[in-house]
Every structure is written in C-alpha cells, then in structure tokens.
Amino acid sequence: MTDTTNTTTNDLPKAYRPADFEGAIYERWLAADVFAPDGAGSTADPEAQPFVIIQPPPNITGSLHLGHAQRATVEDLMIRHARMLGRPALFLPGLDHASIAAQFVLDRIIAAEGETRQSLGRERYLERMREFVAATREVMLGQERRLGASFDWGRLRYTMDEVSARAVRAAFRRLYERDLAYRTEALVNWCPGCRTSVSDLEVVSTPETGTLWSVRYHLIDEATGQPDPAATITVATTRPETILGDTAVAVHPDDDRYRALVGRRVRIPFVERDAPVIADTVVDRAFGTGAVKITPAHDHDDYETGRRHGLPMPTILDDAAAIAGTGTPYDGLDRYEARRRIVADLEARGDLAGERPHEMVIGRCQRSDDVIEPRLKTQWFIRTGPLAAAALEATRSGRTRIVPGHFEKTWEHWLTNIRDWNVSRQLWWGHRIPAWYCPDGHVTVSSDEAGPDACAVCSRPASDLTQDPDIFDTWFSSGLWPFSTLGWPESTPDYARYYPTTVMETAYDIIFFWVARMVMLGIELTGETPFATIALSGLIRDPIGRKMSKTTGNVVDPLGVMDETGADALRFAVVHGATPGNDQRFSDQKLENARNFANKLWNATRFVVGARPVTIAADAPRATPDPAHLGPGERWVRSRLAATTGEVDRALAEFAFAEVTRALYDGIWSEFCDWGLELAKIRLADATLPAAEREATWWTLVEALDGYLRLLHPVMPFVTEELWGALPHRATDPAMLIVARWPGVGERDLVVEGQVQALVELVRGIRNARSEAHVEPASWLPVGVALPVALGPAFEALRPAIERLARARPLERYLTREALHGAMGSGGLAVIAGEIEAMIAVGGAAGDSADARADRIRLERELAEAEGFLEAARARLANEAFTSKAPAAVIEGVRTREAELADQVERLRSRLEG
RNA sequence: GGGCGAUUGGCUCAGUCGGUUAGAGCGCGCGGUUCACAUCCGCGAGGUCACUGGUUCGAAUCCAGUAUCGCCCACCA
Numbered sequence: 003m004t005d006t007t008n009t010t011t012n013d014l015p016k017a018y019r020p021a022d023f024e025g026a027i028y029e030r031w032l033a034a035d036v037f038a039p040d041g042a043g044s045t046a047d048p049e050a051q052p053f054v055i056i057q058p059p060p061n062i063t064g065s066l067h068l069g070h071a072q073r074a075t076v077e078d079l080m081i082r083h084a085r086m087l088g089r090p091a092l093f094l095p096g097l098d099h100a101s102i103a104a105q106f107v108l109d110r111i112i113a114a115e116g117e118t119r120q121s122l123g124r125e126r127y128l129e130r131m132r133e134f135v136a137a138t139r140e141v142m143l144g145q146e147r148r149l150g151a152s153f154d155w156g157r158l159r160y161t162m163d164e165v166s167a168r169a170v171r172a173a174f175r176r177l178y179e180r181d182l183a184y185r186t187e188a189l190v191n192w193c194p195g196c197r198t199s200v201s202d203l204e205v206v207s208t209p210e211t212g213t214l215w216s217v218r219y220h221l222i223d224e225a226t227g228q229p230d231p232a233a234t235i236t237v238a239t240t241r242p243e244t245i246l247g248d249t250a251v252a253v254h255p256d257d258d259r260y261r262a263l264v265g266r267r268v269r270i271p272f273v274e275r276d277a278p279v280i281a282d283t284v285v286d287r288a289f290g291t292g293a294v295k296i297t298p299a300h301d302h303d304d305y306e307t308g309r310r311h312g313l314p315m316p317t318i319l320d321d322a323a324a325i326a327g328t329g330t331p332y333d334g335l336d337r338y339e340a341r342r343r344i345v346a347d348l349e350a351r352g353d354l355a356g357e358r359p360h361e362m363v364i365g366r367c368q369r370s371d372d373v374i375e376p377r378l379k380t381q382w383f384i385r386t387g388p389l390a391a392a393a394l395e396a397t398r399s400g401r402t403r404i405v406p407g408h409f410e411k412t413w414e415h416w417l418t419n420i421r422d423w424n425v426s427r428q429l430w431w432g433h434r435i436p437a438w439y440c441p442d443g444h445v446t447v448s449s450d451e452a453g454p455d456a457c458a459v460c461s462r463p464a465s466d467l468t469q470d471p472d473i474f475d476t477w478f479s480s481g482l483w484p485f486s487t488l489g490w491p492e493s494t495p496d497y498a499r500y501y502p503t504t505v506m507e508t509a510y511d512i513i514f515f516w517v518a519r520m521v522m523l524g525i526e527l528t529g530e531t532p533f534a535t536i537a538l539s540g541l542i543r544d545p546i547g548r549k550m551s552k553t554t555g556n557v558v559d560p561l562g563v564m565d566e567t568g569a570d571a572l573r574f575a576v577v578h579g580a581t582p583g584n585d586q587r588f589s590d591q592k593l594e595n596a597r598n599f600a601n602k603l604w605n606a607t608r609f610v611v612g613a614r615p616v617t618i619a620a621d622a623p624r625a626t627p628d629p630a631h632l633g634p635g636e637r638w639v640r641s642r643l644a645a646t647t648g649e650v651d652r653a654l655a656e657f658a659f660a661e662v663t664r665a666l667y668d669g670i671w672s673e674f675c676d677w678g679l680e681l682a683k684i685r686l687a688d689a690t691l692p693a694a695e696r697e698a699t700w701w702t703l704v705e706a707l708d709g710y711l712r713l714l715h716p717v718m719p720f721v722t723e724e725l726w727g728a729l730p731h732r733a734t735d736p737a738m739l740i741v742a743r744w745p746g747v748g749e750r751d752l753v754v755e756g757q758v759q760a761l762v763e764l765v766r767g768i769r770n771a772r773s774e775a776h777v778e779p780a781s782w783l784p785v786g787v788a789l790p791v792a793l794g795p796a797f798e799a800l801r802p803a804i805e806r807l808a809r810a811r812p813l814e815r816y817l818t819r820e821a822l823h824g825a826m827g828s829g830g831l832a833v834i835a836g837e838i839e840a841m842i843a844v845g846g847a848a849g850d851s852a853d854a855r856a857d858r859i860r861l862e863r864e865l866a867e868a869e870g871f872l873e874a875a876r877a878r879l880a881n882e883a884f885t886s887k888a889p890a891a892v893i894e895g896v897r898t899r900e901a902e903l904a905d906q907v908e909r910l911r912s913r914l915e916g
Numbered sequence: 917g918g919g920c921g922a923u924u925g926g927c928u929c930a931g932u933c934g935g936u937u938a939g940a941g942c943g944c945g946c947g948g949u950u951c952a953c954a955u956c957c958g959c960g961a962g963g964u965c966a967c968u969g970g971u972u973c974g975a976a977u978c979c980a981g982u983a984u985c986g987c988c989c990a991c992c993a
Contacts, residue, residue: 016953207989207990241993284991285993286993289992289993290993293993294993301991301993303991303992303993304991304993360993363991376991408920412920415988415989416988419989419990510988511988513988514988545928547986578929579929579941585921585986586929587928591927591928591942591943592941592942594942595941595942598955600955602952602953602956605952605956606952611952612952613952653932660929660930661931667940667941672940676957683952766958766959772958772959773947779958780948806950867937870937871936871937878936878974882973883972883973883974884973886973887974888935892936895935896935898936
C-alpha cells in the first residue's frame, strides 16, 4: 500500500445528496449579491456590452409547471454564461397579472364559496384578487429560487405594479395621439362565459358536426304587402336562432334560380319583419340552397355584407348569449334553447324545408371553451397595419433574428395577414383603459394617473367625464415588458443601459400573443426593436407526447422532482432533450440519467480531491502543471478539455443547448472519467515516479475538472458550485464559481490525441477478445504487442495503465509483428486494433476457461467486416469519376484507409488460417 | 383551404449548411464485491436513416413528389 496520495478526508460527503446543499448554495449567492449586474459581488467588466435576457413573466395564477422550469433553466443558463464571460448580465424577474386567466381561476375559487363576480362586486372582487395573487406570488418566486434562477431580485417587476401602470397609460396615450389606437363599433368575439370580448387569437377554431337547416322565407306579395303562402325562398343556416336578427337574404347575382327575386322582399319569421333579397358575390351558389340569410350583428361575413348593403344591424343576444330585445317570446331564452324552440316552431309552421348533419368549424374561447358569439360592440382597437410592417422590417433586415430560422415564415404569414387588435376587455382585473368620455361623446385619453382635468374637445370639467369601465387585454401590458420593466417612459439609467435587450427567450406557442406584440409596440414606442434575438423553444410533453395539462392529470410538479433528484438534474434533463423549437417528451428516465450524471461528477471530484499527492499541502494554492512533467495521458486530458470547450462555445452561440449538455456529458463521463482518471490513477499511485510527475498529473486533473465545472455551471449551477468549492483555486479566482471566468479554449494536441486513441483501442480490443472468449474476468494474462514505432514512447509512458486496464501482465512489447508471432506462437487470442497487433496468451487455468470457438467467431466477424469496408474503399478508388472529381484530401483519406484495411484483412486471414 | 415541422436500432432523441465504418441515453443479452462512483464498471447484440425519383464521383444530409403523424393559420352560411 503506497501512500502517494493523501488519506485525509475531504469535506465532500460520500454520497451525492443535492437537497443537502442546493438551498444553502442559493443563499450564498444571494448573500454575495452576485445576481445583479451592478451587485456588490459582481465581477462584470463595466465596459463590456451588457447582456439582457427577456423572459416571459409567468402568470401569477398558481404554481410553476415543467414548462416554466424549462424556460427559467434555459434563460438562466444563458445569463450565467454571459455573467461568466464578464458581461454585465441582467435577468429581470417578473410576474404577469394575467387578467382573464386570473379571473378564470379566481371565479372558480369563489364559486366554491358560493360567491360570484357579480355577487361580490367590482371592489370586493378586486380585493379578493389581490389577496389571492399575494399568496401565489410567494409560492412562484420560491419555486424559481429553488430552481436556481439567478434573477436580479432587486429589479423584480409585476405587470400590475405602478411602474407598469405608468407605462401602460403612456403607451396608450401615444398610440391614441398617433391614431394607432381608435374606438369604434365593430363585431367583436364575445365569450358568454367570461363575459368579455377576446382577441382573434383567443378564439380557437374547433371542428364540429352541426346541423344545416333549410328554412323557407315567404316572399312579400307586392300587391298586398303580405307574405305569399306559396312563394318562398329557401335559405340554409346552421344557426336558426339568428333568424331573429336577419335583415336580408342574399343570393349570387349570376344565379339564374334567384335572379328574378333580387329586389323583392321576404318576411322574416317570428319578428315578422320584411327584409330585401339582395345580390352579392360572396354567396356560394353551390352551397346549401344558394340563398343565405344575413344576420349582420352576429356573423362576420354577414356583418361585411350588411355594411356593403347598408342593412340594419339589430343585436339579438345579451352578454349571457340569451335572446334579448327581439320582442318575441324567445326573449330571455339561452341561444341553444331558443334554437331548439325556433326549429320546432318552424316545423310547426311548415317552413322547415330540411335538415342534415354538417361538418363545420366553431370558434371557442381559449379560456372557457364557450362558443364565441360575434357581437357588435363599441371598443378600443390597435391599428396593427403600420406596427406589423415595422415588425416585419425588423426581422427582414436582421435587426432582430429569429432562432430557429424556420419560424420566420410563420412570423411573416401572421404579420402579413394581421387584423386590428381589440384591446378592450369587460373584465375587472387589469389596467383600466385611460379614456374618458363626456356627455357629448367626446373622447379624452390621458396618461395622468388622476385622469384628465377636462374634456379634451369641449373642455367640460373632469367631474362631467366618465372613465371607460373596461380594462386592457392582459397582453397589452405584457407587450410593453422589455421596456416598461426598465422604467420607460422615463429615461431611467436602467433603460439607457439595458435597452434594447439581447435575447428574448420563450416557447413558440406565444409568438403571436406576446413576441410579435412586443416587437410591434417596442418599435413604435421606443423607436428600437426590443431585442436582437428571438430564441424559441419547444414545449414539454408527457412521455407519450401529450401536452401536459391539469385536466389530463399528467403534469409534473417541478418541486417534487427537485426534492427527489435535485434542481440540477431537472435542469439538465429539460435542456438535454431539447432541440431548438422542437417539442420534447419528458420522462423519469431522462431525469434519472441526469441525476446519474451529477452523481458521476460528484464522485469524480471526490476522487480527484482525495487523490492529492502527499507532497502537496491541503491548502496549497493552485499550481500550473509543469509541461515537462506531463505524460501523454495528461496531455490528452488537456487536449480533450480544449475540444469540449470549443464545442460548448459553438453550441451556445447557436442556442443549441442540448448539444452543450451532450458535449459535456461525453467529455466528462466518456473521456475524463473513463480514461483520463483511469490513466491518472496509475501514475498517482506509482511511488517509483518522481514526486514532480505525480504532482503534475494531479494538477492536470484539477485543471481539467475546474474547466469542466465551469463549462457545466450554467446548466448545473448547484453541484458545480459545491464541487468547485472543494478544489484549490488561484489567487485571482473569485470566491464562487458563479462569478468565475468562462474558460478560454486551450490548445489541442492532435498528435497526442491520436496516440492515446490508438492505445485506448488496443485496450478495448484486448477487453473485447477476453470477453468474447469468456476468459475469467479477474485473471491476468500475458500479452504481447507490436505497434508502430511512432507509438512507442506513448505506449511506454502508459504501459502500467494499459497493463491494469487490459489486465495484461506481463505486457511485452515487440518491435515487429514477426517477432510478436515468433514469441507468442499461434495459440491464444489475436487482437488487431488499427495498426497495433496484440496476442493474448491463454494458458493455464485461464486458458481452460477460454472459449476458442467463440474467439474464432469474433475474428471471422472482424474479418468479414473489414473485408466489406475494404471492398467499398477499393470500389471507390477504382471509380475514375471519383478520383478525378473528389477533393484530394478525401481521396487521400480513402487511400490511407484502404491500405489500413488491406493490412488488417491480411493479418486477420493469416491469423485464422494459422 | 393554406403554411410549418416530424419520420434514424424496442423506446426517447442527436447527427455541426454532402465526404472514410450513422451516434447517445434508456431498454435488452453476457460478465463484474480491484481502494471515486452498483446512481457504478467491462463486453456485446440491434439501424434497407418512411417511400419513390432526381442532382452528384459520393446523399440520413440537397431537390421534386408520395405516405403517415403532429402543430399553426383560415369569416364560406
């Protein structure tokens, strides 16, 4: 038992238990004030370009789900990377008041208490809401802390705070003054359940099977002015209840069946109103009967038709979508009850000409699933045409880049076909629209919190004015987020320094709701596109690809996951499986794999820390290994770290975060742990080596581990911080990894990489041969190798490690293959690993258990494989077209390959024959 | 009706703007109590890269078309 390494216990516990330290680490970060770009503990270069990330503020309606966890992780990853690069990095936390979503949640809560919005009244309801969000707010912020999000908590914003309110008022006033906000009566999407209008985006087209009824309308006898019992025109409708709002029947002008009827009048049933038969090209002659009833106040097509023809537009539905104001017995009935009754009554009158099932698309409320009712309302709209044009210009010119790029098409399509945005909501929870009306109908828009002093048009005193009772669409305030959070419209220092921002990150599902609106409003109000890059992620789905939802019951609670496997594992898992813009399935296996990786890293660090040579003091300052004392193993470790660093840098630049984790997973596990540590173990334990060499080996491991921990820190901040704390540091290092510097890309040593790779293949080849021949695993067998001269020094340097890893003892080296064969004879197992050849002697006890037949099968398989490849290579080289057209380097590569394969085939053959 | 994306071993996914033998995790089979780690180690099996055609010396990768699945957008009663 040599005592070349220290035996003192280090302070890392034997087992990786994330729950034991993650909370404490977060507290240390907070105490050191390292999250804020201008915090006391920041190591940012004040001269460097700030890096500002915009995150979608989560709805303050409950707890975070896995999607939020993924958002926060990806964003936090980017901000930590920027921070380590020394850039002032701003990650501003926030919450969205989510007016309609919040009311939807609260309504259900108070319903359980036997109350309703109406029974409480506006003031008490809002009070209840404030209590509710005060509670959920703390839960959500706690979840973000638990996840390790390095938010600048001192800059926490909320879309209902005063800073946001001021921005909302200022924004609306400017839009109004520029004629980009206007108030008009128009057909809006009304949700009877939510009792508010919603934007086009919140209407979900749902395919359904409905009924198409054919109804006879009686023509008016010109002479008597009374309906003619015999002369009728049959219209087709899916909504018989809207008959009560009909003001015309339309046919196609070129339709011979009806040409004569155009200009005649029909009697609308039940309301007993006379309406004209009009001609309009919107009518599809092939559909239904070719005649369509026109209900301008409750159908988008009909509204347009009604406007073209100057038709009356009677409203027949109230806020609850019950029939109202028709003067018929149907008043007060729900729309569907009215439909049933009207169909029955039409039948009774003999005017129902037919009915058949009909595939149709129905608009439903995204929030409540109620069928949306188009209704005429006087409301506020944002004129999106000019705003959308500017937003398109921003992406086309490249001032704002969308990643991944294919979303640009979606972006283009939506912004090119955009319609004006209805921003009025008949809800209570949200920003009140700052518009006041005087009795004469004049409109005054004010950004003053107290409202205007007087009517802007007729100067009536404020006491005569009434404020619009409506509030804004919640996305109006979210649309101002990138700049309202920095103090806009005031020219605050934060706004000057951090706007426009660097990266906006979100899932693709709110690209229209939020991203497009931020860009439109940002350009219009600040004159600048709000962010340089739009980084879009996919959605998290359950293991079988379904969207996670509470009703399906397949939601994963991030807190539960983190308690069990740690925040780091969760973070790694959600990043590891995510290709930009693509959905990913989340499963326990992925989480477990991530946890295992953290555990691997934990143990590797524990090993390195514990393997400190006794000649190095426990508190020795970090030393740079002397290059003269480095062996091929050490140089290989350094070179591979450089390779991984380069890959990580490239992946980060491309927002390919899954590639970051893949590169680190492979680099740390398959390279550093599997080979770097295994090779180093031998040297560290070798008492015959000069202490300086053992020390150089150890410092190399420390250096590499330090580098890997830095690279991994953005993804797994807790475990890396904890482990980094156990490593020796340089005097120039800060106290914590979170503010340490991102590693530079070291130099590759491709020669050493090639040599070590060849020797690794040798070890693998020997292991393979032993395993296939069923050699007793623990047995040591004599092995002879013949290898190219160039590999000699590396082989000798690593000989003890190769011996141990291949369980080869004694391990003899021969200068030629002939010498190898001569010494080893024809018995035993042959290994042909590239240019290296080895023979394993299987005599004695171990030889008895060796399976000669299995070994022969292995060699035959290897031969067949090599022959296949050789044939392919030769075929290519024989191809005149290939040799004349392919690049020289490629041809050279195939030639080399061909020679190697030929050599291998020959050796395998002689081995099998011999 | 438009548009987008996906299709790679049993499962989940990579594959860096065409170039030698298509990778990983999980799962599977065989074997391991060596002093970092059984949350581990070693070895192995398993893929006509959805299909058809084209471009090219060369295609998982580029082009066209087809099929299946998913998503987004869309005012035809």
